Amino acid sequence: MTVPERASGARRQQPQGSQVDSARLGSPLTQPARPALVVRTCVGCLQRDAQTHLIRVVACDGTLVVDHQGSQPGRGAYLHNDSKCWDLAVRRKPWARALKVPGPLADTHLWESLDEVSHPKGERP
């Protein structure tokens, strides 16, 4: 299957995210024909899921960072927004292999970012 190079650029322009789901509930007749859904494997639980359901992690100068916008260059690793998956990733340390970079990778910033992701403002225990 060949995909025109243009397609990958055009796809990024579509607004995607959790807001889309609630907006769609109001108009059941609107069934947008989704082009090929991008599926990635979570490096924690190793389940495949839509890329939009996963958090992208990239290596930047030997440090793992969460790519919130999905705009960082290079290879990305994907994780569910679920502490169980992050916990598995901590033990499995899949980063160097998933990102195809020589390890080790510092994950300090990653956990700071994860904290923001999984505990939005006001939800801290």
Ligand SMILES: [Zn+2]
């Ligand atoms: Zn997962």
